[in-house]
Amino acid sequence: MDNNMETRIVRAFGDPERDRSVMEEAGKLIKQGELVGMPTETVYGLAGDALNPLSSARIYSAKGRPSDNPLIVHIANTEALKGITETVGEKAEKLMKAFWPGPLTIVFRKNDRVPLETTGGLDTVAVRMPVNRIALELIEAGGGYIAAPSANSSGRPSCTTAEHVYEDLKGKIPLIIDGGSVGIGLESTIIDLSGDIPCLLRPGYISPGMLQEVIGKVDIDPSIEGVMDETERPKAPGMKYKHYSPKGELYIVRGKSDNVISTVNKFVLDNTVKGLKTGVLSSSENADAYRADHVIALGSSSDGESIAKNLFNALREMDSKSMDVIYTEEFNIPGIGMAIMNRLVRAAGHRIIDV
Numbered sequence: 001m002d003n004n005m006e007t008r009i010v011r012a013f014g015d016p017e018r019d020r021s022v023m024e025e026a027g028k029l030i031k032q033g034e035l036v037g038m039p040t041e042t043v044y045g046l047a048g049d050a051l052n053p054l055s056s057a058r059i060y061s062a063k064g065r066p067s068d069n070p071l072i073v074h075i076a077n078t079e080a081l082k083g084i085t086e087t088v089g090e091k092a093e094k095l096m097k098a099f100w101p102g103p104l105t106i107v108f109r110k111n112d113r114v115p116l117e118t119t120g121g122l123d124t125v126a127v128r129m130p131v132n133r134i135a136l137e138l139i140e141a142g143g144g145y146i147a148a149p150s151a152n153s154s155g156r157p158s159c160t161t162a163e164h165v166y167e168d169l170k171g172k173i174p175l176i177i178d179g180g181s182v183g184i185g186l187e188s189t190i191i192d193l194s195g196d197i198p199c200l201l202r203p204g205y206i207s208p209g210m211l212q213e214v215i216g217k218v219d220i221d222p223s224i225e226g227v228m229d230e231t232e233r234p235k236a237p238g239m240k241y242k243h244y245s246p247k248g249e250l251y252i253v254r255g256k257s258d259n260v261i262s263t264v265n266k267f268v269l270d271n272t273v274k275g276l277k278t279g280v281l282s283s284s285e286n287a288d289a290y291r292a293d294h295v296i297a298l299g300s301s302s303d304g305e306s307i308a309k310n311l312f313n314a315l316r317e318m319d320s321k322s323m324d325v326i327y328t329e330e331f332n333i334p335g336i337g338m339a340i341m342n343r344l345v346r347a348a349g350h351r352i353i354d355v
Contacts, residue, residue, distance in 0.1 A: 007170045009162050011178045012134055019134075026175055027141025030055070035062060035172075037151045037165040038138050039179030040130040042103050042188050042204070043312070044159040045074070045148030046169070047138060050084075056117040056147055062172045065154040070120035071147040072105050072188070073127050076139040084114050084125055084145065091215045092193050098214045101131040103184055103205045107192040118147050124194045134179040150187060151176075157244050157315040157347070160185050164316060185309035186339050191218065200224065203339040205308070210335075224342055244347040246315040248279065248323040252348050254330040255355035261289045263355045264327045268292045271325055279323035281314055283307075286329065294321045304333035308340055315347065 012022045026036045030047060033055050038047045046063065048055035050073040060067050073084060078096055081088055085108040092106055110125035119125050130136060139146045150158040153168040162178035169176075189204030191211060199219040200208055211218050253260045264280060268291050271278045280292040287297035296314040299306030318326050328348075331340050345352070 009176045023137045023141045030142035037176035040132045040135045041183045044151040044165050046151040047146045047148045050145040050147035053115040053117040063154045068120045074146040074148050076136045094214050101129040103188040105188045105190040157312040203342050207335045244343050247319045248326045250326045250348040252352045259355040265291050276324040279318045279326040281328035304336040
């Protein structure tokens with residue numbers, strides 16, 4: 001791959017005529033096997049032709065992503081499922097009616113049209129229909145099947161703005177569509193329907209409780225709370241490898257609020273003596289109590305949606321401030337809290353301090 005190509009950011013919201021021109025250009029690039037950064041409601045994606053093995057190989061190369069880590073195929077209508085899956089099934093139909101378009105990815109048995117390069121060598125395919133208008137228009141313009149993992153360098157915090165994509169992929173892709181800041185800020189929920197019992201592979205905005213209300217029993221994959229065996233193939237993104245990590249060492253400090261604050265402030269003093277800069281990710285209620293070099297209040301401890309939306313941007317801000325060590329509170333919030341902590345645990349490489 002040419003790592004020295006010109007990368008352009010083109011704004012695509014507010015001017016219908018310009019937006020149409022941008023989509024035509026982006027769709028043509030994708031049909032030619034090139035890659036385009038695109039907004040979705042979850043995070044920015046790195047879009048390529050899902051049915052072109054070369055495009056999928058380019059996605060892995062641009063991100064520096066392990067090739068056994070599956071890509072999610074994005075579609076613009078449910079009819080497109082027939083072209084890439086063996087069967088859909090009653091439970092999938094119920095979930096699609098409840099949550100599509102939206103931040104839910106469903107894993108199906110794939111048919112032969114989907115190359116193994118896109119699925120990480122698996123006989124299943126992960127599929128999502130985003131709600132974001134720009135994403136839907138690009139899917140149509142690009143041929144109907146877009147493979148689009150998060151548009152960050154592999155292992156780094158996901159991108160919630162076009163500028164984040166440029167920071168990670170400048171010189172590696174020709175075009176980034178700027179659709180403004182994303183709405184949710186965390187990647188989609190992934191549920192596997194390829195087996196006998198539905199299984200949650202990655203938590204997101206759509207919580208396990210929301211899924212169970214629609215289809216009944218849903219298992220939780222052990223990798224969500226633990227570490228996947230290195231010999232296993234991940235069935236979905238975000239399961240096996242360290243993800244979402246800032247450049248500084250991230251630690252989760254878990255316990256009663258007063259204990260967390262006093263412990264972190266002690267660590268800050270110790271780090272200062274060592275010449276290390278310390279950052280803290282906090283609830284807005286506790287932010288003023290920390291004595292770190294840089295404190296970011298993610299939102300109220302009761303407002304999971306704000307914390308989720310601000311999380312990846314905060315991790316990238318810690319990098320821009322050159323923080324050597326970062327401590328974060330635990331966020332025990334119903335619903336989306338499971339997804340927030342899943343991202344933080346993986347970003348911290350499972351470094352958790354109980355106090």
